[in-house]
Amino acid sequence: MVFKNRIWTTAIGLLLWAGAAPAGNAPVPYIPASDGERLQEVPSAADPKVVEMRSLRAKLDAAPRDLDAAIQLANSYIDYSRQIGDAHYAGYAEAVIAPWTVLAAPPASVLLTQATILQYRHQFDAARALLQTTLRLDARQPQAWLTLATLDMVQGRYEAARKDCAQVMNTSGLELGSACLGNLLSYTGQARQGLALLRQSEVSGGRASVAYQAWIEGLIAEAAEHLGDWPLAEAHYRSALQLLPHDNFLLVAYADFLLDRGRPGEVLPLLADHSQSDTAFLRLALAQVALRSPDASRYAWMMAARFEALKERGSDYFGREEARFALQLQHDPETSLALALHNWEFQRAPWDARVLLEAALAAHQPRAAAAAVAFVEQTGLEDPVVQSLARQVPMPSSNAPGENR
Secondary structure, rough: OOOOOOOOOOOOOOOOHHOEEEEOOOOOOOOOOOOOOOOOOOOOOOOOOHHHHHHHHHHHHHOOOHHHHHHHHHHHHHHHHHOOOOOOHHHHHHHHHHHHOOOOOOOOOHHHHHHHHHHOOOOOHHHHHHHHHHHHOOOOHHHHHHHHHHHHOOOHHHHHHHHHHHHHHHHHHHHHHHHHHHHHHHOOOHHHHHHHHHHHHHOOOOOOOHHHHHHHHHHHHHHHHHOOOOOHHHHHHHHHHHOOOHHHHHHHHHHHHHHHOOOOOHHHHHOOOOOOOHHHHHHHHHHHHHOOOOOOHHHHHHHHHHHHHHOEEEOOHHHHHHHHHHHHHOOHHHHHHHHHHHHOOOOOOHHHHHHHHHHHHHHHOHHHHHHHHHHHHHHHOOHHHHHHHOOOOOOOOOOOOOOOO
């Protein structure tokens, strides 16, 4: 099973977006300075995960009706898609299970796999419906409960997530259930208690898979950030990356940590070999801007092209990232605010609240972030950056919608 709290995708495209060019001027495509300039990384054929996927593909080709082989291959594609931040592999996974998804009554394992793909694409309502169907077929599916808990946390549905975590504990045991609950507590005004639970899971998970250990280390780092304990957060980000050095989710989270600490120079070598991921590439662009690099405009243009390529394919995965891009690279707070408000309709994690608050304040429309302020108050979110921003919104927010703890 894949125990990972991440919903990141990517798609590479070099189409032109007028928003990347100065107002009133026709945009000009970026032309590499030389044939040797690297624009994108592609997976190596020698990568162990690529070798594994090739082997699983051959196994399925030899027995195309083997459901277990199909699920193995699909999960391998999903895992790799998350690891490197490339959504194409999620598409490959969907194609693998397609013969079973069209059945009148797809097996629970197929529904779970499809739900994971939809969650990854931020098609949250459809993912939730499939997870609920999966659990009606088999209520003792810990991965389904954990995926549902993750989805509920991403959307700020913390009471629902608490029940999901209880089911994780019932179906999988104390260790994984405690990790789920510890992560939840870090969002609901109980970050210190959540951190204690996560550290217990860290100790007891010493014999678990590398992926599981890295997941716990990443959750500890995030909980430490909520508490403003920067040294502890950094230590656990580094521990997680020692376990999974090429994991896109961890790399991006640590890059955000470094940017917040005013250390953009460390982001460039951290992400230098991961430019195929749109989320990583955005952090590279933000670092270039913070360093006042002459390459900053090139990175901004390429990031704009990537967002446009996503739109061309009808993708709306990256509302949070696009809002940050509009604010920090295009210096367009009004567009950033519109994007952040749209994103808030679907995602309500701490970073989503932060992006909405930053955009509203930059646009001199603080009242537009009333829902985020209400969310912070009602959930008791402990996060020094978000709390500082929320205090700058001069209005009561008790009447804004949100879910209590």
